[in-house]
Amino acid sequence: MSLEITDIRKRFGDVQALDGVTFGVAPGEVFGFLGANGAGKTTTMRIILGFLRPDTGSVSWSDRPVGEWPRRTWGYMPEERGLYPRMEVLEQLVFFASLYGVSRSEARRDAVDWLARFRISEYANRKAESLSKGNQQKVQFIATILHEPDVLVMDEPFAGLDPVNVALLKSAFLEMRDRGKTLVFSTHQLEQAEELCDSVAIIDRGRLVASGTTREVKRSTGHQTVRLATSGDGDLDWLGSLPAVQVTRPGRDYTELRVAAGADPQAVLKAALGRGDEVFRFEVADPSLEEVFVERVGALDVEEQTLAPTSEGGTP
Amino acid sequence: MRDLPNILAVARREFLFRVRTRTFALGTLILVIGVVAIAFVPVIVSYLDSANEEPTIAVWSSETDLTTDPVRTLDALLNAPTETQVPGDPTDRAFRVTTVADLGAARAAADEGDLTAVLAIERAPDDGLAFTLYTNEPAVGRVVQLVRQASTTIAIADRLDRLDVDPADQATLFAPPAYAVAWPDPERTDAPEGPVEEGSSYLLGFGMTILIFMMIILYGNWVAMSVVEEKSSRVMEVILNAARPFQLLAGKVMGVGAVAGLQYLAILGAGAVALLIQGPVSELVLRGGEASIALPEGLTIWLLLEFVVYGVLGFTLYAVLYAAAGSLVSRQEDVSQVVMPMALISTAGYMIAVYAATGLLDIQSGAIIVLSQIPFLSPFLMLSRSAAGEVAPWEIALSIVLLILAIAVALWIAGRIYAAGVLLYGQRPGIRTIWRLTRSGM
CATH class of the missing domain: 3.40.50.300 (P-loop containing nucleotide triphosphate hydrolases)
Structure with missing residues (x-):
């Protein structure tokens, strides 16, 4: 069925x-x-x-x-x-x-x-x-x-x-x-x-x-998403220096990070605490569909600009 | 027929939608008024005629002993009965003939237009009669010619009188001789055709051919437009999920065909009613004077039936192809271009039929007989031939069978083009694409 x-x-x-x-x-x-x-x-x-x-x-x-x-x-x-x-x-x-x-x-x-x-x-x-x-x-x-x-x-x-x-x-x-x-x-x-x-x-x-x-x-990409808010917000340089971590969305309320496949998200928490910051929010989640999409296909907007005029007309 | 419910549903929508439009109502109304007006033309003309003062011709004679009454002779010649008139019916007279005693007064009246003409008869010095016509009418006009003829008759009667020929013998002298019209072909025995009959049977074939041609061109175009409308409003994909392309196509042709049928019924019905009530109406308007109209001679039930059958089948054949053509384009502006082949073929059929009906082409020639079996042409040509009475029943049967076969083939091909065409947007397909679509189906 x-x-x-x-x-x-x-x-x-x-x-x-x-x-x-x-x-x-x-x-x-x-x-x-x-x-x-x-x-x-x-x-x-x-x-x-x-x-x-x-x-x-x-x-x-x-x-x-x-x-x-x-x-x-x-x-x-x-x-x-x-x-x-x-x-x-x-x-x-x-x-x-x-x-x-x-x-x-x-x-x-x-x-x-x-x-x-x-x-x-x-x-x-x-x-x-x-x-x-x-x-x-x-x-x-x-x-x-x-x-x-x-x-x-x-x-x-x-x-x-x-x-x-x-x-x-x-x-x-x-x-x-x-x-x-x-x-x-x-x-x-x-x-x-x-x-x-x-x-x-x-x-x-x-x-x-x-x-x-x-x-x-x-989960198919193996990445994980970490949402982090600390008292040391605004200074994000230290996050970039962590291995296997990438800042995907710096934000006012929280910062979103991508943790590469195989890496431990808890390392981010440990590093934050190790800096002496207070941690208000720490969340480990699957990446959003949008992230998966962007990673697999590329940005939607770019795709639309390049594909829309030629292909849609040709596929009745 | 599991297709039938959907075909009927599509036809029903098409029919109701079209019939409710203002264009349809207005168009039908105008056509009905037009047909009724045309049907009443004879009555209107007679009415306008009768409203005119009866033309009057006055006779003044110096001689009182004429054996022939000049008034009666003039009256007989000027008001010679036509075929439809009852001889001696006084209401039918075109001219009134009177006698006057005062020539001077009569001449003055003629000059003012109260009298059409005054005929003065006097005894000439050579004992013959002398005639003078005082009139403002043209000297070569009909009145003058007829009066001249009457005068000759009166003069001859007077001469015979003076030669002492008995008035009773004079009647035989003036009696018309035996006079006949016959066919040059000695084998031919049927009655000679009157000019009236010939004219109307040619008109009949001509008229029916025009009606079928108009139906194909106008409503065929309507079918194509309606298909494009569904495509451009994108409603096509919605109904395509519910019904098969064949059902959509057949339903559309049926629906528009029903609209066409309704409009034709309204128009022809109004025309028939107008013809039927013409007698009573003209009696009312003309106070007993009857206008001379009758149903066209040669219009038999069989010919009407043939008209309906060829009309329906011819329209179906063309409309199916119009629908397929419509499915190939996505904009209304492009419709006239894709329907060109059908328009050309139907125009050709119509032209040949009209030429054959009017005698420009020999309707009994072999070419016409062969062409009249070809499905795209037979609706036009067979009707012309039938109206002329030049066709055998088996020929009609064969052409109808061929027409039905052609419709089946057209439905199959059109269904495949339609299935693929309705999803085709923004490209104008060439012959090769159409061929490919027909083969693959989508």
Whole structure:
């Protein structure tokens, strides 16, 4: 009972969009798919949903090829939001659900419920184009889940949402998970992934660079993160002189350090105490996903600048 | 058919959405008003005519002993019955003919326009009759010509009278001779065609061909536009997850086809109703005078049925390809370019059909007979041939079978292009890409 992506490859002209991507998503888990623009996230999702056929490799759900499952197994929220601009919100939600075989009356009832939950009931009979982007996105999410799919595939669901709506969407995610749905979503907002995901995969230029449970991935570098606050703050030079330690984020409240694989984080504490400083805070943690990502792929922003113009257009 | 529910759902949305737009309502209204107005043109024209003063011709005669009544002769010639008029029906008269006693007053009335003309008859010195027509009408005009003809008749009758020919014998002298029109081909026995009938059956084939051509061009374009709209609003990916490309394509064609059907029904229905109520209305407006309209001759149930079948099948064949073409571009501006091949082929079919219907091409030639079996052309050509009555039932059956086969093939090809095309953004595919898409499917 899981979603298995096995060694998929896809080439568009000269661009090898996917180059042997393999990962699994356990049923009922929230799975984050991380990567810069053009890394291959959308292409992978389109292959999972059967819009595109991979050159090689296979995708199965519960040991059967994805194509054999009825369409209502799948819920898809594309990255580019898609609604009929001049059609009323409730009407198009009912239309989408009816394509999956949901009866119109049932779809109408559920859609009204969901619109109320997302606090957009008053827009039910408005044309979609008259809604704000955030509200359109909420409608889009309802369209994705209205037919109660087993697997939700969402491309950048949080992009462009304000903090209030991000919170609303997160709670809806968790409710979906509690209902036993399997959620796969892509994002480059790594904090969201860290907060929500049971498992993640990081993809870079068509290749998977890390995958597993969120904790496994975070630990995969072997580094550890130390957060330290002492009475001697402001003078950080001594930290740099410690072996296998690197200051990653000097801060007012605390300083974040990276302790190389194999080194003992307790050495930092001992050194601080040895200097005669008072230690207010000492915390050993796994590195954040962002740190892992930066280490494995490079800075997100740089990637976006170099990759976005060329690759995204070439991977329909 | 597990595809059917989704095809119907897509068609339903397309239909309801289109029909509710203001463009559709307004367009249909304007067309209906136009058709009704055209249908009522004969009534309106007769009404305007009847509103005019009846043209009157006055006769002044110095002779009172003429055996032929000049008034009756003039009346008979000026108001010669046409085919549709009941002879002797006084309401049908175009001219009123009266006698006057005062020539001077009559001439003054004619000059002021109260009378159309005054005909003065006098005895000439050579004992014959002399005629003078006082009128402001042009000397070569119809009235002058008809009065001249009547005058000749009156003069001949007067001469016969003076030769003492019995008035009873005169009737036989003036009786029309036997006169017939026949085919030059001695084998041909059918009744000679009247000019009216020939005109309307040519018009019928012509009109039906135009209607089908308009349906393909206008609504085919609509199909392509609608596909591009779904692509550019990115709603395509959402519905693509729910329904197979084939279902989306078939549903769209069906939905737009239903819109087209509704609009055509509204227009043709309004036209038919207008024609039917024309009798009563004209009676009301013209107080008994009946305008001469009838349903076009040659319009049989069979021809109507053929029109519907060729219209539906022709539209389907083209619309399926229009949808595939629409899926290849992502901007509305590019639509006219990708639909060019279909527009050209349908225009060719339409032109050939019109040339054949109007006689510029020989409708019985072998080339036309062969072309009329080709699916993309048959909706136009078969209708023209049928309207001209030059086609055997098996030819119609064969062309319909070929048309249905062509639709099946087009659906298959278009479905594959569509499946790949709808995810294609920002690039205009060439022939090679289309070929590759057709082969691989995506």
